[in-house]
Amino acid sequence: MTTPPDNLTSAEEPAAPDRLDAAVYRTAGVVVLGAIMAILDVTVVGVAIPTFQSTFETSYAIAAWTMTGYTLALATVIPLTGWAADRFGTKRLYMLAITLFVLGSVLCSFAWDITSLITFRVLQGLGGGMLMPLGMTIMTRAAGPSRIGRVMAVLGIPMLLGPICGPILGGWLIESASWHWIFLINVPIGILALIAAFIIFPRDRPSPSESFDFVGMLLLSPGLALFLFGVSSIPEMGTVASARVLIPAVIGLVLVLAFVRHALRTEQPLIDLRLLGRNRNLAVAVATMLLFAMAFFGAGLLLPSYFLQVRGETTLQAGFLLVPQGLGAMISMPIAGRLVDRIGPGKIVLTGVALISLTMAVFTQVHADTPYPLLLGALFVMGLGMGATMMPVMTAAMATLTDHEVARGSTLMNIVNQTAGSIGTAIMSVVLTNLLDNQQYAQAAIASRFDPRIAAQLPPEALNDGFEQAARAFGHTFTVALVLIVATLIPASFLPRRKVTPPIPAEGAAPVVVH
Structure with a gap:
């Protein structure tokens, strides 16, 4: 099978065989390689924040901006990806994204202070932000809409390997070599992905007819960046009622709302929000992803912190303890x-969300001595639920889009995913911090894990009480995640519960939405 060119419409696309063929798997290999590089880098750097703190003699809050700056760069560049993919072609843009990411990685390894490191992480984010939406677009066009469920399952591989391998790889590189290698390891992977993309991806045939929405860019990209800057500052400031939180968040929200008004009135907006009105499946998928990402990625912050701070595990051990979650997802995805390609995403997603809800309920009851078999079993079941939720929701969003709409639809879903994940992480951080502050011995007990002198100053009873108080704070924070994931069942119940037939609209006609 020859991979269809970028400008092939759904009506012109040849009938695809039921199974993914060798050409699609080759394309998938390149896409997965780039996505693994970007997603793995996020989890690896998360492990290295304490190392940055000690190496550059800075506070944890400032060192954490190595993560936040990357996120803000992602938010800035993702809205441009859909238009740029149509205008310049997915192959060229994908190769540019990998080049920026590798260049940023090399510069990060040569950072001389925390400011330069944060700056170079922003450059990395400009490349990394384009990789996932471009990968979704390339894979959807290569496989055809009838096999989109299996395509999304393939694209889920990096999301599995990131949480599994990231903490383990980061801990090993820092302990055996130095922090520089968490960035330098991207160089050979990036070069390999760049060569493979040049050889395997089909030649670009861009559609330069659409004009660029400069007004939309000036509203949405700064709006998202400012809003996420404000939200990301909440854990550091400890309260929402802070000028550093409120001013950028409010300005960013106003700009985003102005973009919504602009996008609904202009003929060729940066992100076509009218797709949500025309395509019920996309609208429901966006609502489902919004709640799911807030709950799941917010809870993802809590799990390694519980193992590190309450149970006293090392970074490497905490990484291994999270492996069952990835294994569960690897089985179910x-x-x-x-199944999504045969019976539609509705029943699959409802089952996945129900499994995650059950395991969240288990984590709301954690103690300082909760048996590890129970925790690891719950993580495995949560992984099963994640594998049956995230990519099927993406499938529901993409399955009824025409070829021309795929780049815009994947961009929209990635914006929702990134923004909701950042909001969920901030919410969980604030709730957990406030709960820990209200406990008499919790903070001292956690600090004793990293400073033996504190442990020597506290009587054993106070230390044990402190760990139990800290565990209960984690449990109460998991309750917030549980409420959000249960709420996800509401929009998920409206996802199609039958096989979704891809639309084949006439030239210039609106897409047909099949429920």
């Missing part, structure tokens, strides 16, 4: 991908 390919199965879910096949």
Whole structure:
């Protein structure tokens, strides 16, 4: 099978065989390689924040901006990806994204202070932000809409390997080499992905007819960046009622709302929000992803912190303890991908969200001595639920889009995913911090894990009480995540529960939405 060119419409696309063929798998290999590089880098750098803090003699809050700056760069560049993919072609843009990411990685390894490191992380984010939406676009066009469920399952591989391998790889590189290698390791992977993309991806045939929405860019990209800057500052400031939180968040929200008004009135907006009105499946998928990402990625912050701070595990041990979650997702994701192509995403997603809800309920009851078999079993079941939720929701969003709409639809879903994940992380951070501050011995007990002198100053009873108080603070924070994931069942219940037939609209006609 020859991979269809970028400008092939759904009506012109040849009938695809039921199974993914060798050409699609080759394309998938390149896309997964780039996505693994970007997603793995996020989790690896998260492990290295305490190292940055000690190396550059700065506070944890400032060192954490190595993560936040990357996120803000992602938010800035993602809205441009859909237009740029149509205008310049996915192959060229994908290769540019990898080049920026690798260049940023090399510069990060040569950072001389925390300011330069944060700056170079922003450059990395400009490349990394384009990789996932471009990968979704390339894979959807290569495989055809009838096999989109299995395509999304393939794209889920990096999301599995990131949480599994990131903490382990980061801990090992820092302990055996130095922090520089968490960035330098991207260089050979990036070069390999760049060469593979040049050889394997089909030649670009861009559609330069659409004009660029400069007004939309000036509203949405700064708006998202300012809003996420304000939200990301909440844990550091400890309260929402802070000028550093409120001013950028409010200005950013106003700019985003102005973009919404602009996008609904202009003929060729940066992100076509009218797709949500025309396509019920996309609208429901966006609502589902919004709640799911807030709950799941927010809770993802809590799990390693519980193992590190309450149970006293090392970074490497905490990484290994999270492996069951990835294994569960690795089992369920390919199965879910096949089933979605046959029976639609609705029943699959509802099952996945229900499994995650059950395990969140388990984590709301954690103590300082909760048996590890119970925790690891719950993580495995949570992984099963994640594999049956995230990529099937993406499938529901993409399955009824025409070829021309795929780049814009994938961009919209990635914006929602990134923004909701950042909001969920901030919410969980604030709730957990406030709960810990209200406990008499919790903070001292956690500090004793990293400073033996504190442990020597506290009587054993106070230390044990402190760890139990800290564990209960984690449990109460998991309750917030549980409420959000249960709320996800509401929009998920409106996802299609039958096989979704891809639309083949006439030239210039609105897409047909099949429920």
